[in-house]
Amino acid sequence: MYRLDDFYDLSATLTDYPVTRLIGTGVGNEYNQTLSQWVRQDVLDELYHCFSQLERNNDGQVCPQALRHQLLSNEKYGPIARNIIKMWYLSIWYKMTDNWSMTYGIPAYSSPVIGVESPTPEDYIISNNAYIQGLVWPLMGSHPMGAKQPGYGTWSDAPLNSIASIHLQ
Amino acid sequence: MYCRQPLRTIETIDDLHYNLQLAVELEFSTLPTYLQALYSIKEGSNTIAYSVIRSVIMEEMFHLTNAANVLIATGGSPALNSPEFIPIYPTFLPDNEKWFEARLLKLSPQALMLFLAIEMPGDLVPISMITIGKFYENIEKGLKYLDEKMGADLFPCGTLDKQIEHKYYYGGGGIINKVTNLDSALFALNAIIAQGEGAPNKHWDPDKSFPLEDTTGIESGDHQLFMQPRELSHFYRFNELKKGRRYVLGDSHNSGPTGPEININYDDVYNLKPDPQSGDYIHYPELEEMNFNVNVIFSRLLDQLHLAFNGQPKTLETAVCTMFSLKEVIQILMRNPIPDNELGEYAAPTWEYLSPEERTLSSIR
Known part of the structure; x- marks a missing residue:
């Protein structure tokens, strides 16, 4: 390598x-x-x-x-x-x-x-x-669709705090 | 672990609660051992070993739930959120089996030997040696005794809403029934013995063929517990991995598996440090922090499970989400080699319960 x-x-x-x-x-x-x-x-x-x-x-x-x-x-x-x-x-x-x-x-x-x-x-x-x-998923407080399932019902939970660290201008 | 004592006759409700709490601890204490090996498998490799170990893990969680439901049904309260709930590995199992120690190992022949010991049928070891099955048989005896002595008082009213329902369980064999009387309590405990050791009665014939069909289909988890001819007990599922062959129609305990080969490539496994302790990472702050993060999520999981088994069963949904998070952070940790390690070992989680105060990052600095 x-x-x-x-x-x-x-x-x-x-x-x-x-x-x-x-x-x-x-x-x-x-x-x-x-x-x-x-x-x-x-x-x-x-x-x-x-x-x-x-x-x-x-x-x-x-x-x-x-x-x-x-x-x-x-x-x-x-x-x-x-x-x-x-x-x-x-x-x-x-x-x-x-x-x-x-x-x-x-x-x-x-x-x-x-x-x-x-x-x-x-x-x-x-x-x-x-x-x-991909690092974008955890950064968004989300997950790759169809993989790394976050568990039943998580769609009703607020995104994780990490999303707050993105400052969109 | 709570104070361990040799198996003793259960004569009071306190004895029963004590033993059922031990049962909950016993079932849980197998999980870090199995999960360490499961997650050590590199992505996409050793798929059969992965699915076998995973299927056993799903059913260990089923066993834990059954034991907890019996405890709740008899008026007890399972306790899961304390440092004592989790042993420090290597450890004897809480049912006082003194003939082997549960460890935290990567997938290896040595780990499979350990798994076989954990799931060992009582009929295969001398009568004086405790197995998980014998431990549960002792509880069943106590239940029958107390049912006769106390009658309806053994199963007080008002526990049904606290018990876990079947709707929360998937991916493994068996059905979670709420416990309301002696029969349903015995059904729940029998399921544990049958799935683990696969030899729940005394009239066991080691030359008798397993009730298998043409294929062994061990992945199937949808059959009802006592109508699942294609599902082998945990002991025999692990024996397939150890022997590298499937059991097929006509195979018995004594014949061993004679079916198609199962390939396990032990090189496609992260070379985890055996029985890791948090002190192992003291010189590597990044690994220390990752292991700490694992323990924080693990502790949160135990808190949630504790609530789920103590009056808030719906919390189990949240707990399942936490289980997925736990898997993710553990896998991230396990892909990291320990720097300067002469044996080329990789980092692995230490499975510790941290109190809420200990969960602030400053506590490790």
């Missing part, structure tokens, strides 16, 4: 969940594998290096401004970082733009050849189990 620890460290900062909670989903390996499937290894190496160089606060947490400026706003790393966040929360791999893929993606998956249908699929759910483990 390519640089799994680095993947978890970066993911923890990007999702704002502790590494243990991410490991607890049981699907981190699948996400990391998916990432390696679509992003070139040297680009991933650069991404992890960039992340390791980010300024940190006294508590060891990455400074949010540095994260925004140097990683999320970066033309090369930003799309990867956003896709990592989306994987954890929504269990979906979102297709990268063709431009980005041609420059930083894995050719076998991402090079559109003229006259040949591109093998790049559209957005897809990473796996059955990943869908169930």
Whole structure:
């Protein structure tokens, strides 16, 4: 598994969940594998290096401004970082733009050849189990339909407190 | 656990209540043992082992309810919400079986040996050794004695609304009947013996074929208790897993299972630390906090069950929801390896009851 620890460290900062909670989903390996499937290894190496160089606060947490400026706003790393966040929360791999893929993606998956249908699929759910483990469900105080049943009658209960932590503008 | 004593003759209503409370504790104390193994199975793997263990767990909860209903029907009050209700594992079971200890283990051959010991038919062990079946037979004897001595007073009025109804139960064999007299009390306790050990009478022949049809269909939980020819007792269900084969038509206790193979892949199991204690996570604050969260939800569950068995049966619905939450947080914990552990062990819950004061996060810091 390519640089799994680095993947978890970066993911923890990007999702704002502790590494243990991410490991607890049981699907981190699948996400990391998916990432390696679509992003070139040297680009991933650069991404992890960039992340390791980010300024940190006294508590060891990455400074949010540095994260925004140097990683999320970066033309090369930003799309990867956003896709990592989306994987954890929504269990979906979102297709990268063709431009980005041609420059930083894995050719076998991402090079559109003229006259040949591109093998790049559209957005897809990473796996059955990943869908169930999406972090968006507990965050909403909900559950994936048809899986992780919360029990008879819960539909009449108020959502959990965690929903209050989302501030919609 | 409440004070344990060897089996003794039940002569007073207090003796009876004491033993039925022990029965409730006994049934509950098997659950962490079975659940630890169940949840150690990796997602989507070992499906037969998963469904077998799960089916037994559903029926242990049925047994607990039956014992609690008899206790309520005879004027007692089950107590479930205290630290003493839950043993510290490894532990002897509350019915004073001293010949093995219940533990918290991942699914493994060793765990299956333990499960077989828990469900051991009384006829397979020396007469002096206590089994769950013998423990219940002693209670049945006491019930009959007291019924003769006290008559209608043994089952006071006003308990029906406090008892748990069948509508709350699903996913396992057996029917929850409210207890109103000696017959219904014996029916409830017989169900426990029959489902667990599968040998409820003294005239048991180890060479006699099990009442099986062509297939064993152990998952079926919808048959009525005494009309469920395809359902094996817990002991034999676990023996199928241990032997790696199904019982089929013509098989007996002595023949063992001769049917199709059951594959168990012990690599598709999280390598849980055996018999974990909360002190094990003291150097790993994130694991400590997750285990603490498990215990908070577990404690909430016990509070809700206590209410459900003490006059508010509808609380059982809420408790079932809490059971689902408990499963989720336990699985999250179990997927985490313990850092620096030389044996490559994973974190596992410690199953502790916390008082409401202990449930604030600051109590572990």
